[in-house]
Amino acid sequence: MDHITAHIDDSEMNVETIADAVGVSRAQLQRRVKQITGTSVGAFVRELRLKQAAQLLLKGDVNIAQVGYSVGFNAPNVFSSAFKKYFGMSPKEYIARNTNQ
Numbered sequence: 001m002d003h004i005t006a007h008i009d010d011s012e013m014n015v016e017t018i019a020d021a022v023g024v025s026r027a028q029l030q031r032r033v034k035q036i037t038g039t040s041v042g043a044f045v046r047e048l049r050l051k052q053a054a055q056l057l058l059k060g061d062v063n064i065a066q067v068g069y070s071v072g073f074n075a076p077n078v079f080s081s082a083f084k085k086y087f088g089m090s091p092k093e094y095i096a097r098n099t100n101q
Contacts (some may be wrong), residue, residue, distance in 0.1 A: 011072045064091045
């Protein structure tokens with residue numbers, strides 16, 4: 001978990017890189033994460049990225065595209081699409097509903 005959190009901005013982070021970094025096989029990592037979180041490694045990483053993005057959006061320090069890049073998404077449209085799927089609203093709507101902007 002520490003490795004994932006420390007590298008959340010790395011768009012190249014995936015099951016293989018995480019497994020290598022923590023010294024376990026891919027299968028063992030998948031199994032352990034599934035036991036702990038009830039979800040796959042990829043889904044867990046995506047959820048962490050999106051939750052961190054939501055916090056950053058509410059700070060208002062950076063624009064939506066910058067937030068997406070800062071949590072490891074390769075493109076603003078991919079970030080916005082994943083955000084909308086997870087939160088049920090676009091990043092812009094999320095900001096509007098949760099701040100006084």
